[in-house]
Amino acid sequence: MNPGVAVVVDEPGSARLADTAPRAPGRGEVLVRVHACGLCGSDRELFAGTRPAEYVRYPVTPGHEWAGVVEAVGDDADPSLAGRKVVGEGFRNCQTCARCRDGDPTLCTAGYDETGFTRPGAMADTLTLPARLLHVLPDDADLHAAALLEPAACGAAAVLAAQVQPGDRVAVVGDGALGLTALQLLAASSPAELLVIGGGTERAAVARELGADSFRTKDEPVDDVAGRMDVVVETAGASASARTSAELLRRGGRLVLTGIPPEGAAGLDPTDLVVRRLDVRTVFGAPPRAWSHAVRAFALGLLRTEPLITHRRPLAEFADAIALVGSGDPAVGKVLLIP
Template sequence: MKAFTVTAPGSYGLVESAVPMPGPGELLVAPAAVGICGSDLELLDGRRPAPYVRYPVVPGHEWSGTVVSVGPGVTGFEPGTPLVAEGVRGCATCPRCREGRGNLCAGPYAETGFTHPGALAERLVVPAALAYRLPSDRPLAPAALLEPAGCVASGLLELGVPAAGSRIAVVGDGPLGLLAVMLSALSSPQRLTLVGRRPERIRYAATCGATDATNDPDAAGLASSFDLVIEASNAAAGAVTALRLARRGGSVLLLGISGAAAPAVDPDLISLGQLRVQGAFAASAAAWRWMVSLYSAGLFDPSPLITHQFPLTEVKQGLAVLADRGSGALKVLIQPEPELA
């Protein structure tokens, strides 16, 4: 089979490799669509922290596909079943895994596409215990975005899903921020404001369900006015902005990973405002179940965010488009099996 393999930072390309065989409790999958994101760019050039990657590796942690064959002992799946699967592979025995929060596993970090072979290949093996069936009447390609959406959902479930009529702001106009707008819109907020920086992305705000959008976080009427602020900017300044936008007694969800080496947040903003600040890392099993349920019922459709699609033979072109700030790219999909999508 063909697989896009990163052998070391700066060394990558499409190679021929053996088709993997599913072992006990595993599924062999044909990926239909694979989302690529900034984490994949970090993987390629060596910026991803060492504990969170294992070279050589096939990237691809955002994906959807169909079952090709099942390993011994697997029930509930058969060839042709459309599916997605959790990426983080928890140990299943530590306290966090026993809580159903395998995304916070205390064991060695393990995730499809970073430490285990990912979906940028014609075939992929995943544990059946982490897989979720999708209905056959729903398009398969957009389901690749359930993974990043699940990261948003995981944080919202930790905080408690916003009540109808809430005032919500999202800081960050990348795919994660726009997915946060989409999910927030499902709770029927009184106001849903996108705070972004790039006009070509802010224009997606209304499509995703925002009531308004701005590129000026200091605009009159924004400070200390939101019940919930979701930060998805991957910048330390975004966290500062999020804290300033939350009302006293409000909540702030920090999704972005800034890589900042020094503190940027004034802790007095938290204590004086009596803010509840919640972090989020990857997606819990509960978040996956929620997202699969919403997608299966047709209540969540991330397809408007898909701006570019490439075959597996053009992964490098897709990565170049993703890295080019002038390309207008939001979500770039690679389609190893485009006829399935």
């Protein structure tokens, strides 16, 4: 196999572009030629050293949001996968513990293990992984757009947990990739009202294009909608976003929390939760059923991710790409690395 290159983060703050030899697929594995890899806040945490120690293993090649084409298939893997466009789940679950057997492999009791954090990721020319983690895409799929199917799968997990019914009044708090993919899946449920609360006005137009009926910023008052929503999906992970989300709900409403807030974030009032009988659910990662939901919606054209991409950079510009992600510039949406 021809040599390739990969981004390697040796330790927090130290990254380099290294020559690598693609690892031939073993039993049950495939070798994927990576076409695009997305960056997110967790990649920035990995580089900065602020990700909890149990959720990263240095040195590591980052990259858990990716799309590519199967180049080689190992023994006992489906040979028809060769040449197919694919995305893949990141969690390397044990498949045998009670949580895995219940269909919740992101809660695997064997311990955390994920592509791009504890295993080599997709910020490289190639990626070798178990074939069981793949989801096959249509032959005409845009692989740059498909690289956003990992955050979309997390959004799908939130939507499935929300159990939205036609005619529900729904709000999404957060206008990042997670929020704007969840928005589209929620819109497909025919809600009576679909509100997005974002960080600023910069993404109002794209939110409306993707299905929002109305948009307001986190700094605008919510008194007129407080206590009205049947379902709120929180994706921002900001200091006050969980509490804001709860304020929007009617009595007996459903709140799905997906964002991971910073230390010291405002908590939910337990008295309020009990008195108003709020149903609070949480999402961490995406189980296979959520991946399947997102991939089907993408294949049908119900989920569009290309409007969320604002920057593309080569692997050699990893440090600049990470700086873009952490810049706070509202003009920066999803940043892709292109091998």
